[in-house]
Amino acid sequence: xxxxxYYVFTLVFFLFDYFILAMGLNIQYGETGILNFAYIGFVAIxxxxxGVAGMPNAGTSGQHxxxxxxxxxxxxxxxxxLSASALxxxxxxxxxxxxxxDYLAMVLISLSLVLYDISNNFIPLxxxxxxxxxxxxxxxxxxxLTTNSFVPFFAGVAGVVALILWFFMSRITRSPxxxxxxAIRDDPTVASALGKGVFRYQLTSMLVGxxxxxxxxxxxxxxxxxxxxxxxxxxxxxxxxxxIIVGGVGNNVGMLVGALVVETxxxxxxxxxxxxxxxxxxxxxxxxxxxxxVLMIMLWFRPQGIVPERVRRSKFLLPDFAxxxxxxxxxxxxxxxxTEEAAGAGxxxxxxxxxx
Amino acid sequence: xxxxxxxxxxxxxFSESILSCENITKSFLGVNALNGATFxxxxxxxxxxxxxxGAGKTTLVNILxxxxxxxxxxxxxxxxxxxxxxxxxxxxxxxxxxxxxxxELGGLTVLENLLVAPKVQAGESLFNxxxxxxxxxxxxxxxxxxxxEILATYGLYELRxxxxxxxxxxxxxxxxxxxxxxxxxxxFLLDEPMAGVNPALIxxxxxxxxxxxxxxxxxxxxxxxxxxxxxxxxxxxxLAEGKTLATGRLSELRANPEVVQAYLGEVISAGxxx
Numbered sequence: 050x051x052x053x054x055y056y057v058f059t060l061v062f063f064l065f066d067y068f069i070l071a072m073g074l075n076i077q078y079g080e081t082g083i084l085n086f087a088y089i090g091f092v093a094i095x096x097x098x099x100g101v102a103g104m105p106n107a108g109t110s111g112q113h114x115x116x117x118x119x120x121x122x123x124x125x126x127x128x129x130x131l132s133a134s135a136l137x138x139x140x141x142x143x144x145x146x147x148x149x150x151d152y153l154a155m156v157l158i159s160l161s162l163v164l165y166d167i168s169n170n171f172i173p174l175x176x177x178x179x180x181x182x183x184x185x186x187x188x189x190x191x192x193x194l195t196t197n198s199f200v201p202f203f204a205g206v207a208g209v210v211a212l213i214l215w216f217f218m219s220r221i222t223r224s225p226x227x228x229x230x231x232a233i234r235d236d237p238t239v240a241s242a243l244g245k246g247v248f249r250y251q252l253t254s255m256l257v258g259x260x261x262x263x264x265x266x267x268x269x270x271x272x273x274x275x276x277x278x279x280x281x282x283x284x285x286x287x288x289x290x291x292x293i294i295v296g297g298v299g300n301n302v303g304m305l306v307g308a309l310v311v312e313t314x315x316x317x318x319x320x321x322x323x324x325x326x327x328x329x330x331x332x333x334x335x336x337x338x339x340x341x342x343v344l345m346i347m348l349w350f351r352p353q354g355i356v357p358e359r360v361r362r363s364k365f366l367l368p369d370f371a372x373x374x375x376x377x378x379x380x381x382x383x384x385x386x387x388t389e390e391a392a393g394a395g396x397x398x399x400x401x402x403x404x405x
Numbered sequence: 406x407x408x409x410x411x412x413x414x415x416x417x418x419f420s421e422s423i424l425s426c427e428n429i430t431k432s433f434l435g436v437n438a439l440n441g442a443t444f445x446x447x448x449x450x451x452x453x454x455x456x457x458x459g460a461g462k463t464t465l466v467n468i469l470x471x472x473x474x475x476x477x478x479x480x481x482x483x484x485x486x487x488x489x490x491x492x493x494x495x496x497x498x499x500x501x502x503x504x505x506x507x508x509e510l511g512g513l514t515v516l517e518n519l520l521v522a523p524k525v526q527a528g529e530s531l532f533n534x535x536x537x538x539x540x541x542x543x544x545x546x547x548x549x550x551x552x553x554e555i556l557a558t559y560g561l562y563e564l565r566x567x568x569x570x571x572x573x574x575x576x577x578x579x580x581x582x583x584x585x586x587x588x589x590x591x592x593f594l595l596d597e598p599m600a601g602v603n604p605a606l607i608x609x610x611x612x613x614x615x616x617x618x619x620x621x622x623x624x625x626x627x628x629x630x631x632x633x634x635x636x637x638x639x640x641x642x643x644l645a646e647g648k649t650l651a652t653g654r655l656s657e658l659r660a661n662p663e664v665v666q667a668y669l670g671e672v673i674s675a676g677x678x679x
Contacts, residue, residue, distance in 0.1 A: 220535065225520070225528030225545065228513065232521045235510040242470060243588060244496035244524035253531065299512075362566040363516050366549060 056321050058201040060313050064305075065207035066268050067312035071292045071304035072218045073261025078290070079298040079358070080222060081254035082234030084150060086158035087140070088262055089286040091133040093168065095263025096270040096281070099129030100181040103271070112176045112183075122187030126210075126267040133263025137255040145251050149237070161283040169278040180277020184270050200272075207268050214261060218301055221257065228361075230254055231299070288316065291344050297354025306355050315340050423448035423623050424469065424500070424592050429478035430647075431464055438464045439475070440647030446592070446640075451614060451624045453634040453655070456644035457668050462627045463505055465644065466594050469625075470502040471495040482592065497524050499591035503598060505627075507577035511570030515561055518569050518580055519552035520545075522587035552587055559583040559613065575602045582613060593617060595626035599633060611637050631655065643668060 070092060077083045085091075098116075103125035106117035120128065144156050169178050186199050187206065194202055221227055229250055232240045237247045270276040288311065296307020319336045347354065359365075422445035431439040439461040446452050454462050467473035469480055471492030479488045487495050510518050526548070527533045528541040556562040559579045564572065569580060578598060585593055595614070599607045611633050617624055628634050634641060635655045643650040643658060645667040651658055658664045 217535075221531070224534045224541065225526045226531065226534060228517055228521055229526075229529050231512055231517075232510045235512045236508055238472060238492075239504075239508045239510060240521070241492045242472065242496055242502055243522050243584070244493050245521075246491075246493045250529075257531075358512065360514060360566065360568060361517060362514065363549070363553075366516070366520075366545065 055197060055200055058204045060317055062200070062204040062207050062268075062272055063317050064308050064313045065204065065211040066265050066272070067289070067292055067308035068211050068305045069207075069214055069261055069268070070265035070289050071296065071308055072214060072301060073258040073265065074289050075258075075293050075298065075301065075304055076218065076221070076230070076261075077254050077258035079293055079300075080227060080230045080234060081251055082150075082237075083145070083251060083254060083258075084154040084157070085255070085258070086154045086286055087161035087164070087283075088258075088289055089281050089283060090161045090164040091136060091259040091262035092266035092269070092285075093164065093276075093281040094136050095129040095133040095266030096276045097129075097168065097175045097181065097266075098132035098263070099125050099267030100184045100270045100276060101175070102128040103185055103187075104181065104183075112179070112181065113172050114176050114181060115174060122271065123210075126264055126271070129267030130260040130263035133259040133266070134256045137259035138252070141248075141252045141255045145255070146248055158283065158286075161286065165278060165281070165283055176277075178278055180275060180280070181270065182275035182277075184274045184276070186274060187271055203268075203272050207272070210264065210268065214264065215301060218257075218261075222301060223361075226250075226253070288312070288340070291340060293354075294344060294352075295347050295354060297356040297358060299358030300354065300356045303354050303356035303358075310355070311340065311343070315343065421448050422446060423483055424481070424625065426465070426469065426480045427478055429465065429468060429480070430476045431461070431468060431473070432476060437647050439468070439478075441478070442644060442647060442649050443478075444642045444649050444652055446623060446625050446642075448623050449618065449621055450639040451618050451626065451637055452640040452642060453638040454625060454627045454642050454644060455629070455631070455634060455668060456650070460644040460668075461647040462644055463596055466502060466596050466625075466627060469495075470500060470594055472502075496588070496590075500594065501585040501588050501590035501592070502594040503578075503581045503585055503596055505596040505600065507574065507581050509569035509572065509577050509580055511568060513569055514566050515556065515569055515572070515580060516549070516552055516565040518584050519555060519587040520548050522584050523548055524588055555583050555587055560609075575606045578602055578606070578610070582610065586613075586617065590622060592623045592625065595624060595628075597627050597629065599628060599630050607633065 070088075074085065074088050077085045077088070101114045101116040102118045102120045103122065104114070104117050105119045107114050108117075118125070118128075140157070140160060144153055148156055168175050171177065175181055186194065187203070188194065189199055192202070222230075229240065229245055230253075232243070233245065233247050233250055240250075241247050266276075269280070292307035292311045293304060294307070295311050296305070297303025315336060319332050322332055325331050424446040425444065427443050429439050429442040430437065442461065442465055454465070456462055464473065468475045471487070471490050471494065474489045479486060481487065482495065482498055482500055485498065487498065487500075510521065513521065527537065527544050533541060553562060553565070556565055559582070561576065561579055561583060564576065569577070572580060578601075582595070582598060598610050598614070602610065607630065614624055614626065615637055626638070628638075638655065640652065641655045641658055642652045643664050650667055651661050651664050
């Protein structure tokens with residue numbers, strides 16, 4: 050396979066992977082309004098746990114890490130997703146009941162830093178700053194895949210996983226559960242006054258979104274074969290925020306578009322460009338600036354994103370539904386004018402048309 | 406259940422009490438917003454909660470609905486002690502409320518605002534979404550049918566697919582009330598439902614409130630429009646300086662010098678009784 054196609058399939062992989070990551074953050078932030086600034090931490094936990102679930106016992110690898118279960122794909126990937134959800138459960142229990150919006154965001158970004166420091170310094174957990182490496186490539190030996198052929202193969206695997214997760218996410222966001230999550234996003238006080246246990250729904254959103262984060266992280270470590278703290282600096286969370294803001298907060302298709310524009314075109318494509326002579330690394334710096342400028346332009350001129358949140362019209366909610374009388378013929382009837390008996394004794398009080 | 410020191414009539418004269426509070430106190434940074442408010446709200450009647458600005462009416466509604474915790478005192482919904490319960494639990498017991506400034510769910514359509522309202526929906530469970538799709542569809546159909554009927558009644562049917570944030574102030578008032586009706590509450594707290602709406606709409610909203618009573622709901626409404634209070638409310642509670650000053654019919658309260666001094670005189674002199 051030529052280097053060109055190798056790069057193309059690498060880009061395709063990142064497109065699908067960040068599509069998954071963006072869907073996870075979107076249900077938390079775009080649908081439920083949870084400003085999860087620790088999102089990359091859940092991605093990292095998913096990556097590490099997928100890695101150690103799929104790797105052999107640490108004693109044989111020369112690395113230091115927990116578990117080493119030697120489980121096949123996709124079981125290790127599911128373990129990665131569930132581990133991220135388990136962390137989300139703990140975090141939600143501690144934070145979501147008491148904290149809202151900006152305070153929650155501050156605590157979560159602190160959590161991200163703490164997770165980063167622990168993984169970077171506590172070697173027995175995930176091999177410290179060196180991170181995990183020599184992570185087995187799924188199906189590589191069974192299908193006799195070479196380094197070159199593994200890339201398109203795993204890009205395809207990521208595509209299948211993304212498709213499955215997109216199907217599940219669509220079902221959730223289109224359901225009454227998705228509607229309730231958006232109600233909580235718009236006004237948690239009103240949602241609570243309507244009988245919705247806000248914490249329960251926020252917890253559901255955190256668990257589902259973090260599962261997506263964990264799976265996205267798990268795919269990353271399986272694709273690259275390694276994962277260490279430099280791969281998930283806490284600031285990476287904001288790249289995923291950029292994906293969903295550019296794509297369109299609250300729209301799953303927008304997540305794919307955002308992943309294409311931000312992750313694929315703006316982050317990974319320039320990495321394959323030849324360096325500017327005499328200025329090594331300059332392209333990366335320009336790239337970072339371009340992402341910031343694109344984000345500002347989007348927030349200023351098109352805050353709803355490239356693919357805005359869909360207005361869920363009545364036909365969309367239940368395509369074959371027609372109200373009794375055929376829909377359009379249902380006209381506002383206004384109130385029943387109260388009878389004297391119902392209104393209590395006394396003269397009619399309703400304001401006459403001429404007084405309006 | 407309770408006795409209001411200077412009341413002229415109690416809800417017992419009308420029917421049994423369905424909502425009551427006793428000696429509710431609440432202070433904000435040392436300022437007493439409520440200072441022992443005590444009253445009963447009669448079942449299946451329209452009760453007005455009136456009083457001067459700063460009397461603690463909205464604070465009381467917030468406490469009754471669970472949006473705010475009281476410092477002391479008790480509240481009962483029927484025979485159940487709901488003191489300082491979380492608002493969603495009180496709502497599930499059948500108490501709905503509206504807000505002084507309309508709080509629509511702006512990103513949702515008008516129809517969706519109503520569809521959120523049924524308190525417990527099978528479609529809000531992940532399990533049901535994936536494993537019981539037919540149940541969801543059946544439930545959704547029933548809810549949409551009921552929501553469209555309510556929207557038609559409230560004159561919002563043509564706006565069903567508009568985002569709620571696009572509505573006018575009066576339409577938002579109607580949406581908030583119709584959303585509460587969609588939840589089929591037993592007790593409905595309305596915080597100034599007539600505030601900031603045109604006279605014709607006041608007429609309509611008053612009619613809707615009478616409809617609620619016909620449907621078996623109990624309504625407690627904060628209202629400054631005494632013309633409306635006099636005509637549609639069966640019972641009136643006067644709150645002043647965080648305490649229940651008096652209760653009874655408005656015609657009776659007009660003869661109470663303390664009420665006149667604390668509130669009615671002020672309203673009459675301001676010329677806002679009509």
